[in-house]
Amino acid sequence: MLVILFDGRPKETKEELYDRDEELNQLRSTVSEPIVLLTGIRRIGKTSILKAFLNDTSLPHALVDARIPLSSYRAIYTMFSEVLSQLNKRLPIKSVLQHFRGISIFGVNVSLSWDPRERVLLTQVLDRINDEGKVIIAFDEAQNLRGKLGHEMLSILAHCYDYCKNVTFILTGSEIGLLYDFLKVEDPSSPLYGRHLEEVRVNRFDSFRSIDFLERGFEQAGMTPTKDVLEHAVEELDGVVGWLTEFGLRCLRAKEVKKSFVDDVLELAMRTTVEELSHFSREYVTIVEAIAKGHGRWSEIKRYFEDKRRRTIYDAELGRYLNNLEGRGYVVKSGRGNYQLADPVIGRAFNFLRR
CATH class of the missing domain: 3.40.50.300 (P-loop containing nucleotide triphosphate hydrolases)
Incomplete structure (x- = not known):
């Protein structure tokens, strides 16, 4: 059984890529x-x-x-x-x-x-x-x-x-x-x-291409998932091909397609992000968590941080953390001054697993 689309390693040829x-x-x-x-x-x-x-x-x-x-x-x-x-x-x-x-x-x-x-x-x-x-x-x-x-x-x-x-x-x-x-x-x-x-x-897949990607990957494996499971996976994993591939791989290993594997991928997404950010300090994790929970304005992030960490954070310190997160591609700043997570899957992971 050769399943090219759900191979977790980087693709090598244009024939192995999906719609790029x-x-x-x-x-x-x-x-x-x-x-x-x-x-x-x-x-x-x-x-x-x-x-x-x-x-x-x-x-x-x-x-x-x-x-x-x-x-x-x-x-x-x-x-x-x-x-x-x-x-x-x-x-x-x-x-x-x-x-x-x-x-x-x-x-x-x-x-x-x-x-x-x-x-x-x-x-x-x-x-x-x-x-x-x-x-x-x-x-x-x-x-x-x-x-x-x-x-x-x-x-x-x-x-x-x-x-x-x-x-x-x-x-x-x-x-x-x-x-x-x-x-x-x-x-x-x-x-x-x-x-x-x-x-x-390189942008995320839209919902149509995400579903088509999953359908083709499962077809290569000889599996026929139900539409509702695919739609749930696409809604939660938001067109990020790495997370869609991880979902497909987990289904292949278990030889069945279940919604619970989407939750497993969300857990992996959060665990990976926390591990990456923890190389710097726990403060970064707290700020990402604040933004994931919808606290995107400067004052909201500051309030969430101080409530969570039980200490004062000065504007210069918060600005340094946000600039570093933006520079490292975790956070983007909208035209209205709100901060958002660059990868929405990370936000869903924090909300799902830390509620």
């Missing part, structure tokens, strides 16, 4: 741009779309998981060693690289020395790659590139923006605010100041 032609076409239309941002909330399918796009293109490309912060030159040179190794599989760049000091080549694998006495300038390497033709370099969860050497990375991006017309960078980000904070296109001190960045936004 619009996003794929947008990416195809932007490959002539220097920098493209692929953005969307967590578990919306950005990595799947990116992988499917790259595997469908004939252009040489590299995809690197950027979740390891750039805290040292060793980290940044190791990351670009991986980039060059992947490009070397698809583009004959050995002859280009072997003349550089500090670069070792073993078959298709490329190793860059980070020793300050011999490390090569990465911009010089990318200049030579640019001379060989069009390439795509993608960094998944690129907001993590903002570490200690984030400015070094910005300088590389800015150099390629200006001088390497054959190099396109695709940067994905769930923490959209942090991604823009890293790029600093509105900061005069940033190497990327004033540069135009293309953005492809």
